[in-house]
Amino acid sequence: MIYLDSNATTQVHPEVLDTMMPYLTDQCFNPSSGYRAGKSVKLGVEKAREQMASLIGAQSQDIYFTGCGTEANNAVMYSLATMCGDKKRIVTSLIEHSAILRVCEDLEKRFGFTIEKIGVDEGGRLDLTAWKKAVEQDDVLLATIMWANNETGIIQPIAEACELAQQAGVIFHTDAIQAVGKTAVNIKDVPVDFLSISGHKFHAPKGIGALYIRSGLRFEPLLKGGGQERGMRSGTENVASIVGMGKAAEIMQTCLEKDGHDGIAELRDYLEAELQKKLEGVQINGAKEHRTKNTAHLSFEDCEASGLLILLDEYGVACSAGSACMTGKQQPSHVQKAMGFSNERANSSLRISLSIFTTKEEIDTAVEMIVKAVNKLRRVQGRGGVGPVTIYTS
Template identity: 45%
Template structure:
């Protein structure tokens, strides 16, 4: 069965060009970049090149880039470093209520260790309550961490503006830009961001490699302590092939962003969204459609449950995700949808479609054709659907 992959916010396919540049570094060129011989030194030169490629993608300097093992490591390193260098008395940390677990769980963990944590609310469309954020900053605030774009809804936070305000107050600012990098033009030099996390496998590089951007002059304390790799900011022998792959992926992503290729993806996304809303009654989009990633839509189908929808889609080879409780093993719908106040009737039946530059119009047409009967079938099984239909008739 053909796979129609619309789950690119979960992970992406490794671009063929990326795989090509990686392969020799598993076999022929296995030198250690730290070695004194040129067999290792040549590998170090390729890592240097990758560092330049990644830096260009976000408008940074190469020595502001450190390679990590994943987005979560980048997040943890950033937050822990910020707290370590913040100094005594700085006991307050802030983030939004819709952060990825890499930040959310870490903050909850820090709260147990005695930090005062403020989670900033969002409105019904998933937009950050900026006034609330500013209002709750205080003298003991050590750091603010806000995601650039939300993984479930694609809603974009005004990071450029907010980071400047936070920086002016001398408070450390971190952004989890895992979903934004490669999908939006980003120029870090025009922001007040001190640290930024990104992840390779969200932009067509392999899993197991990430990046932490650290603005020049920012005090830092390493999380992984060991050798002198990454100028002592992240010990451990480099994941060479993946780093080289990430460099290539960053170069490709920059070409796509510069060529505005994402306008094409947004058009496909919009076609999917409007067609499904037209064809399926009692469906709606979760989140702000104006400030949103070009590849993401979260659609709520009322009175049906997300896991059941996904498994029926799976029968057609269509891959997506759900904010429903049942898919995660937890019993409550996603914290993102709950923070937005999405009603239960809709939250349990929310499906996220996330496209990539490899998504085609034929695939979108196929999904548009297959989705309505799936929802209809599950609604026929649902005791609430009949009640709703009867009420609508009256």
Template identity: 40%
Template sequence: MEVYLDNNATTMVDPKVFEQMKPFFCETYGNPNSLHRFGAGTHPKMMEALDYLYSGINADDEDDIIITSNATESINTVIKGVWVDEILNGNKNHIITSEVEHPAVTAACKFLESQGVSVTYLPVNEAGVLEAQTVKQFIKEDTALVSIMWANNETGKLFPIEEIGQICKEAGVLFHSDATQAIGKVEVDVQKANVDFISFSAHKFHGPKGVGGTYMRNGVKLTPLLHGGEQMGGKRAGTVDVASMVGMGYAMHLATTPMALAYEDNHVRKLRDKLEDAILELPETVVIGGKENRTPNTTLISIRGVEGESMLWDLNQKGIGASTGSACASEDLEANPVMNAFGSDSELAHTGVRFSLSRFNTEEQIDYAIEVIVNAVKRLRNLSSSYAYAPETHKSGL
């Protein structure tokens, strides 16, 4: 049996989404900016896609949603756009973010630091969450932007976005949230959250890869990252990939209806909890950051004595795909930086395995995964020199 439990890295394109995309390759293939029927023929579905995107995040008609190539581009657009507008051409010089952001945010901030910008990386608490009051404490007169993720990609932990949004609004500071891991898992409502910008990627919610979006509140100014043609009203140059945009819109629609979110919160959560509880029955296992306040599909579990990479190897042999954390970080064997930020001890930081489910997982798959995981833990602990020398109490039952 094959079981895909790495949906925070990417998801399968929903076949219904793929169906919507197909006509835009060989039938309605005109450039949407052309005036003839081949181009204009794309407009109705593009408009429908935009409608789905607006309603999926509860954007106001006056707000903007810019189609990009992925969340990384969206994040860079916001951070570098604010840099140009508020720092290079303004009188501010400070950005606030957290220590557990995706590298798309962290690396963009590091680049800005190399250009003389002051960046504060706020720590998370023991539960892996950034407290809103910490943000308030660090906002200064010259703070141009606060960029805090909606949900963490490794733990699924949800950050207090509404509270942070309110704090930023009161302080007159622009607020960006990387909502890449939140859309389709929990409600993302840009009005309630008081965000000025959010970023997202379609492939995280059963849409195609290579397309994403930036939400911009009405009236907020942002210098574009890409200059060129007048596409997207001059806010993002380059011919729009119609098939991908249509796919993203439909994927957003399927993932954000109240019924879809209820399915995540009930069915997907139940499967995740079943898997997690079975692993937690093994001694010396712990959910990093604890169980509260997470996206319903994610668990990051530390299994003492079991190197994350070895575990993935064993699981892969049995047809199961999981991750040691962010896919972007898994090519090197560095300890998981997010686990480090949570204050895990250095041995534990190498033992995290992330399981991230989706609406396409079944109970039968989870039962199979549990059996494989339990056997893999037994095998790897028997081989582990550090676990073998651990006190007997650590090993009871294995």
């Protein structure tokens, strides 16, 4: 199978697996244990914290491991909500992941918060004028915007959004889950207050995340119990996954320092150019110059993505339409709606996302298969024959 869905998840890097194995076997000790074997496991966790911190230019003591990226997002939002006083407005964007949007809905319904979702332009980038106006209101508790979008790969004007929020005295969080490991993320350049990370997006296992918390900020833990993670996130540490995420962070830092993932971008651009050469009516969606280098978001005129995905699956190519979390939903994605796409364009778009393991041979085969599938569907559906059913898969 040719796997082109790395924004949904990635393969665990073999070196990551090697690093994890001892912690799943003979190094099985609890890092809180007082004996030497426990302390040695604790050292593994602390090394991972340093590796994770280094990837984002942070101090290791400001990194807290969580059970996933969703938890990191939830922890920030519910933490602040418990300390909101009379500030009950959250400013976010229309294109956030459900791990932010569903929490917003909950805060709105159960706790009476006002949620303000700022729009994006056709290129998928945040409207900074509207953002500025929104964050400058008196009752804003939190401003949160994703660093890069999971569907389109569009990198947001994060430095500007952060600066505007902080100038207005508002706490700034970013869901950087699709950015960390894929593009330069450095909190020295963008001094965010909170930042969410997920390991499985950059070759660590699924079910491990991290939260960066600027030191000195007040934080109310979501999980209370044994006081692990210096009381910020209780629960016996998922040591093997933590150590794996640390190793993955180190590998990604090396890759980014080497070529900034230009090799992946070259393959992505080649795929786009080949598809546009071999097929009519292929549109590249989103602001091309502001994308993570692994992501292509393409619309195929007169060709429904749901059908395309089924054919591509048959032909051995895995990619997606919309985001993984929208599987089974028969509606255009909220991201594409926010970008002003017509239903036809939204429903005819694919997300193709590469990783450090993607090869030129795979891209050549994928191009061949996509061309075959698009031509077949256009023959069956006829030009302009986009049918009524759209299924979003990851």
